[in-house]
Amino acid sequence: MKKPVDLNAAYQPEHFAFRDGAKVAEIISRYPKGKQRSATMPLLDLAQRQVGEDGAAAKPPYGGWIPRAAMDEIARLLDIPAVKVYEVATFYSMYNLAPVGKYLVQMCTTTPCMLCGSANVVKACEDHLGVHTGETTADGMFTLMEVECLGACVNAPMVQINDDFFEDLTPESMKKLLDDLKNGAEVKVGPQNGRVSSMALGGATTLSEKADKLGIKKAG
Ligand code: FES
Structure with missing residues (x-):
């Protein structure tokens, strides 16, 4: 799904400053002298997380995203043209370049997830939250986004919400997960059907002794 990007939008803040100067210095120091531009990606991530921390405490809440002012600040810190930072930020899907909800629900709809019912999961999200894919709920809690394979096909269908996979x-x-997040209830990351990790649905098929020790159900 194409990400919204508008560097001149009204929601863009005038200024951005990193709160944790020591962390910024540590990130830049990871790279050899003259190669500091390699710090672009981790600094973009740091900026997005800082905005997300501010947003989690705001009313209404919002999630992590990277304002143009943050990209300009990264360019200044690394002494590179701002367009070099924009190029990286617009290329990778993990960087949000416009405001998002506190919980960014990235719904995988690639073939394995599609074959296992992702269309029904997408519909459940849209119906339950009352927004379409690409939109944010009025309370600022959720943004729905459709994404390509997230590499957890064996546990399809799945979504990524902020840093976590739900499979x-x-x-x-899916609806229960959304309700629990909204209500601040504890949620279980990973498989939502009792499966252990990516083990066969019927239970362990090998390493029987280990399965016994861990109390894991065995197949057959
Ligand atoms: S197809 Fe959905 S995680 Fe791979």
């Missing part, structure tokens, strides 16, 4: 979803477990 083996059904429309019902």
Whole structure:
């Protein structure tokens, strides 16, 4: 899904400053002299996380994204043209360049997830939250986004919410997950159907002794 980018939008703040100067210095110091531009990606990530921390405490809340002022500040710190930072930030899907909800729900709809029912999961999200894919709920809690394969196909269908994967979803477990997040309840990361990691659905098929020790159900 194409990410919204508008460097001159009204929502862009005038200024951005990193709060943790020591962390910025540590990131830049990871790279050899003359190669400091390699710090662009981790600094973009740091900026997005800082905005997300501010947003989590705001009313209404918002999630992590990277304002143009942050990209300009990174360019200044690394002594490179701002366009070099814009190029990186606009290329990678993990950087949000416009405001998002506190919880960014990235719904995978690539073939394995599609075959396992991702269309129903997407519909459950849209119906339950009352927004379409690409939109943010009025309370600032959720943004829905459709994405390509996130590499957890064995546990399809799945979504990524902020830094976490939620897998083996059904429309019902998806709606419960959204409710729990909204209500601040504890949520279980990973498979939502009781499966252990990416083990066969019927239970362990090998390493029986280990499975016994860990109390994991065995197949057959
Ligand atoms: S197709 Fe959805 S995680 Fe790979």
